[in-house]
Amino acid sequence: MTEAAIAEISVTDNYEGGDLNEERSLASDAWRAMRRNPMFWVAMTLITVFVLMAIWPSLFTSTDPTNAVLAKSRERPGVDAWFGRDIQGYDIYARCIYGARASILVGVLCTVGTVLIGGTIGVMAGYQGGWADSLLSRIGDVFFAIPLLLGAIIFLVSLPDFFNDNYFLIVLKVVLALVILGWPSLARLTRSSVIQVKPNDYVQAARALGASPNRIVRSHVLPNSLAPVIVVATINLGAYIALEATLSFLGIGLQPPAISWGIDISAALVGLRTTPHMLFFPSLFLSLAVLAFIMLGDVARDALDPKNR
């Protein structure tokens, strides 16, 4: 009720603003809204730190994470090793830093992969409608019905072993598994977003002008369908990080000598009661990384949603 009253007022508000000359696109309005939100800065700080860790781990530590000092195995946090050492004598701090790379890589690549594949299929299904839509949706349903984690496990287990040599190939393997199983949810989202945008008059106006379907999708449908996709993709990034850790924890994702938080967590379980520091720090890093992306997604949603209308 009151929103309607405020809307009554805001109609006259929008075209004034403070800076009359400025062209305020919805994107810049969203950016402005995000900047005002303290959670945004918290999330961005965390994300920047983790990304830096992934790209230049040497910025954070000069210790070699593959250097096993067995003599000091299970050492508690101290001056020598800030987070202590794990069973094999690795410096936990160094491993936490180096482990960021796997997580960020997997998270980013999975997100990009699912958005590209799922997004394209979703747009096709949503825009075309009819039998193309039915066909693509049913295909998506089939993949959707396979439980993500279980499916990934089976997929990874059945892949031939020669993949395991190259770090990049290992990561790619995991990404592939997750993308193949994860694209339907984004496809569905994109499809429903496109279906909401399609009946809008401006799309009809473009058709009336004789615009090609390509142009309509590119200039009219896509930009207006993106908002929910952006929000979900960001949150999914966090989820993919967690999934990578899970798969590595189970020994199916990344495996030693690759470094991953999941592997460290798995190895640390043994000493849960006696040397909790081995478990604590990788878990902390994992949680913070996931949290950062989820927070960013939340902020994005707040910024994009109400303004969108």
Place this chain on the structure above:
Amino acid sequence: MPEVILSAQELVKYYPIKKGVMRRTVGQVKAVDGVSFDLHKGETLGIVGESGCGKSTLGRLLMRLEEPTAGKVIFEGADWSGASGREMRRMRRDIQIVFQDPYTSLNPRMTVGDIIGEPFEIHKDVVPKGGRRARVQELLDLVGLNPEHIHRYPHQFSGGQRQRIGIARGIALNPKVLVCDEPVSALDVSVQAQVVNLMEKLQDELGLAYVFIAHDLSVVRHISDRVGVMYLGRLAELGEEDEVYSRPTHPYTQALLSAVPVPDPTLRGKRDQIVLVGDVPSPANPPSGCRFHTRCWKAQEICSQEEPQLELRSDGAGEHLSACHFAEARTIVETVDVSDLEPDSRFTTTDFSDLDDLGAGLGAAGGGEDLDSSAAESEAERSDALHADSDTAPQDGTRLVDEQPGDQRPPNG
């Protein structure tokens, strides 16, 4: 009579109703069920009707945004339905559409310049690349908006202004026909008049023909030359504006006219009030014979058996098209001819430009934003009018702190 530019012939549009798991078609929504009319060059044909009568669907059929189930649209002698994709695109330059909702008819992610410029991107040969920006600015000016706002986004404009942007987009390619689907219904009363005046001016200047679809009978009367009344997918009556409003012969038209409230309290209790019984039947299940017979006070047996054709029938002073077996003229509205009456310029203006789209009561009194020459005249009028007041046009006192000098346009139009 000028030549016929657009002709609708027995247009039909049915939407299937699908039910069940297998999505079988169990029925049809007969949105448009046989509509024919001619549109002449430069004229305005108003199409009125209540909700569910199919007028919006008719608009989309005319634009070929939807394919008719049957019937043809003939544009300048050529049949739309037979046209190839390329011919279609070519034809689209000549017939354009303006939509009802100013909030959804413009892409919120595109600047106004892009929106109005899009027709030139699609039909590249109309304006060469270098001249597009200038042409867009020309169009903005033509509809009474500030050409410098070319980089603004739709949400920075008010409803009336957005509607004008939509109109600018519609006339960009210099079409011959503009289909207007309820163009002023979503606007405030005081803004409606501005947009209606704009449309009339454009019609004069550009020689446009309008198909003006609306539910507001008063607006339609004002702008139309000829009027068609739709009911449940068919035309009940079609004739000159004067014929339909002063001498309606179809009972539905009569009932409709009697129900429109007139802003004149002295007419209370004096008007011929026809109250219709019952609800509008569903278009999925229209009544047999004459569609209106279930609510008509004149209905007799033949009405439920035989559907009356839209034929010329006498209206007391001549004849016009009406679809009723018992068509008889009845004066519902006492019409007063006010053609020689000028509106009081102390309170209103016939100029349509938004004096200042920074709105908010700033510099609205023509703070240099006036682009139209007639606005310059009204500036002069204002200065002479009533007051002893000062030399400067009444804007300086209203300048509030946040008005930007950059927004002042030099008054060279």
Place this chain on the structure above:
Amino acid sequence: MTTQDTKPPRSEKTSGSQYTYTPEDGLLLEVDDLFVEFHTRDGVATAINGVSFKLHQGESLAILGESGSGKSVTAQAVMGILDMPPAVIPNGHIRYCGQDLLSMPDEQRRLTRGPEVSMIFQDALSSLNPVFPVGWQIAEMFRTHRGMNKSDALEQAIRLMERVSIPAARERVKAYPHQFSGGMRQRIMIAMAIALDPAVLIADEPTTALDVTVQAQIMALLQELQEERQMGLILITHDLGVVADVADRIAVMYAGRLVETAMVHELYAAPAHPYTRGLLESIPRLDQKGQTLAAIGGLPPNLMRIPPGCPFNPRCRMAQDVCRTDRPELREVVPGRFSACHFAEEVINA
């Protein structure tokens, strides 16, 4: 019009509430210098900027205004359904039968909604709960306020539906809102609103979303009910045609203030404010041929930045210096007619 003798003066009703309200001299509602502000992130918008009016038994008051004028906010303030942040009422009184609604305890205020003051909205479909049958929703008024049992309440609901001319009420009482047409839904909403016999009925744009033939029926129904029950009716609308047919008195709002109040015939014959005049001249008339349509130029003001002086001055073609500096108060120009314009006399005689 109104014959105040046909119905006994309002006194205690068979409501579960222990509060009684008696209108003195038939004065039901008095809004006194009301201010309503909205505190948003971008600033404070003054939606209602000093509004006063009275409503008597059996009277129809139309509040006329366009979007942004504050007419709906006024109605919501009277009903007490504004969200209190962001809305704030810094000043003013709303007196119902002499008692100030704004300073009443919440519980007591809540109990006035329905039995004393009731409201119908523009869009019946979104105002009715889609998951409950209409009969159940109407009956709810009786169950909650009068403590009736289910079957009695339902019986009352059927009677009400018959009163508002819903055909086959007894069968349709089990139907859901989406199964009715727009006009029928509006009638259902009216039935709910008058169920507990309120003294004041506020109708917020009740016919804007309806077809013109249905509009006529609904307005006729409202008038009938008003006469029958001697209710005070506040009709909020922007439609000058509907107002001409139905209202006794009109209050014109602009930018959160009343700019003119008058009896209906006087207002249309000779408006006393440039805005009203401008409006009347800018509507196309069904009964005129060859009309030259003219508009009030410009746009309504931003409620966060209302111009000093008269809020209409930027668009007013008669504006002079005094209009830009001194805010005109609503004053009696001619007995019974009030206008907030420094030059009201000139406007009336124009």
